[in-house]
Amino acid sequence: MQEEEKINTSPIGTNGEQVLGEEPVVVQETPIDMTKVSMTSRGETLCGISFNPSGSDEVATVKRACAYLMDVIEKHREESIQNGTLTADREFLMNHALGQVLNAQMNVVKVITFNPEV
Numbered sequence: 434m435q436e437e438e439k440i441n442t443s444p445i446g447t448n449g450e451q452v453l454g455e456e457p458v459v460v461q462e463t464p465i466d467m468t469k470v471s472m473t474s475r476g477e478t479l480c481g482i483s484f485n486p487s488g489s490d491e492v493a494t495v496k497r498a499c500a501y502l503m504d505v506i507e508k509h510r511e512e513s514i515q516n517g518t519l520t521a522d523r524e525f526l527m528n529h530a531l532g533q534v535l536n537a538q539m540n541v542v543k544v545i546t547f548n549p550e551v
Contacts (some may be wrong), residue, residue, distance in 0.1 A: 476503030479531070480538050491545050499538035506530050 457501070480500040485492050510527050513519035 474500060474504050476500035476506050479503055479535055487546050489545060492542050493546065495538060495541045499534050499541075502534045503531055506534070 442515065454489050475485075475495075478498045480496045480503065482493075482496050482500055485496070510524070513523060
């Protein structure tokens with residue numbers, strides 16, 4: 434009986450260098466049109482981060498801060514899904530928190546941009 438040859442499956446080679454697979458693996462044959470890929474987070478989308486007709490730096494800062502809070506909530510949702518710990522109560526709290534952050538963002542923007550003359 435022959436002795437089996439050991440195959441190094443570690444991403445680190447014998448000399449400490451990073452080793453990639455011997456054969457290239459094609460994941461997707463058709464190229465991805467990067468103009469159609471959004472790099473916007475869910476929080477940025479919900480806060481409308483790119484909508485700021487007043488051009489106010491304060492509005493942009495408030496929207497970024499609220500988008501960050503929403504992204505924290507979404508990160509915990511994803512972790513809960515992966516860990517199998519997403520309960521109905523936890524999901525309710527996450528959805529409620531997202532709504533409250535969105536509501537706060539809209540109200541703060543209103544305070545910043547409110548013009549009683551109009």
